[in-house]
Amino acid sequence: MNSPTRFTLTEHSPALWRITFDNPPVNLIDSTLTNELNDVFTRAEESDRVAVIVFDSADPEFYLAHYDLSAADELDHVLAHPEEVHPFTALLTRLSKLPFATISSVRGIARGAGSEFLLATDIRFASREKALIGQFEIGMSAIAGGGPATRLPGLVGRGRTFEMLYGGLDLDGTRAEQYGYVNRSFPDDQLDAAVDEFASRVASFDLQTIRDIKHFVNVATLRPDAEFKDQMDAFWAAVNRPAQQHVAKDLFEAGLQQRSDVERELPHWVTRFQYRSGSGHGR
Numbered sequence: 001m002n003s004p005t006r007f008t009l010t011e012h013s014p015a016l017w018r019i020t021f022d023n024p025p026v027n028l029i030d031s032t033l034t035n036e037l038n039d040v041f042t043r044a045e046e047s048d049r050v051a052v053i054v055f056d057s058a059d060p061e062f063y064l065a066h067y068d069l070s071a072a073d074e075l076d077h078v079l080a081h082p083e084e085v086h087p088f089t090a091l092l093t094r095l096s097k098l099p100f101a102t103i104s105s106v107r108g109i110a111r112g113a114g115s116e117f118l119l120a121t122d123i124r125f126a127s128r129e130k131a132l133i134g135q136f137e138i139g140m141s142a143i144a145g146g147g148p149a150t151r152l153p154g155l156v157g158r159g160r161t162f163e164m165l166y167g168g169l170d171l172d173g174t175r176a177e178q179y180g181y182v183n184r185s186f187p188d189d190q191l192d193a194a195v196d197e198f199a200s201r202v203a204s205f206d207l208q209t210i211r212d213i214k215h216f217v218n219v220a221t222l223r224p225d226a227e228f229k230d231q232m233d234a235f236w237a238a239v240n241r242p243a244q245q246h247v248a249k250d251l252f253e254a255g256l257q258q259r260s261d262v263e264r265e266l267p268h269w270v271t272r273f274q275y276r277s278g279s280g281h282g283r
Contacts, residue, residue, distance in 0.1 A: 006030075024059070028257060053098075082233065089232045099214060100211065103125065135148055143235055
């Protein structure tokens with residue numbers, strides 16, 4: 001396996017691995033990250049020793065900002081091959097079914113596909129002060145493509161799912177814990193130690209028992225894979241519509257996908273440009 005370029009892999013022990021996202025300027029998700037994660041997942045499965053993988057970020061301000069929206073060639077491919085499952089959808093489905101524990105340690109912004117990545121992991125811990133989690137896509141005239149309409153209701157309930165997807169606003173660590181989106185939030189200076197202690201505890205247990213727990217919880221909670229393909233297809237169809245393209249153009253001109261106020265306060269910027277594009281009610 002080639003060395004990953006979008007994250008670092010630390011093998012604390014044969015049982016406990018850590019993936020630390022490190023893809024400047026804002027930790028975007030793209031096809032390279034998807035492929036590199038798949039490679040690590042394959043290696044972890046083949047090792048027959050891994051019990052836990054922790055996912056965190058080298059950037060305290062951005063965990064996983066969102067999907068790379070500049071990939072125009074990807075849109076062309078998706079529209080030309082409607083029968084295919086998008087690789088990011090396949091990755092999230094695989095992540096949710098990995099035969100070991102997966103833990104997200106969230107410090108910084110996790111929006112859009114970043115939020116969707118968290119939802120596919122088993123357990124989510126967050127910084128009380130520095131985590132921001134949200135699905136902003138409605139402000140870009142698009143449905144969230146990575147499956148939150150399917151995964152969120154089982155965590156936060158129907159009403160709060162609508163609140164998050166209709167409102168397009170962020171949850172801080174405290175509110176995310178109150179809603180059930182994350183298992184627990186911790187004061188930022190305690191997050192790393194708390195995650196390390198829990199992950200090490202799980203990694204010390206019998207691997208087959210961990211696999212059995214994962215299997216039976218998945219039997220009880222996972223939805224059919226086809227639901228995720230349909231949502232991603234709806235997202236890419238939205239990306240091809242003029243309303244979304246107008247908003248995206250304005251956002252890129254203002255600093256999208258750079259270390260900017262646009263990325264730091266994206267839910268408010270999409271609302272501003274939603275109205276300017278003529279696709280909202282403010283025109």
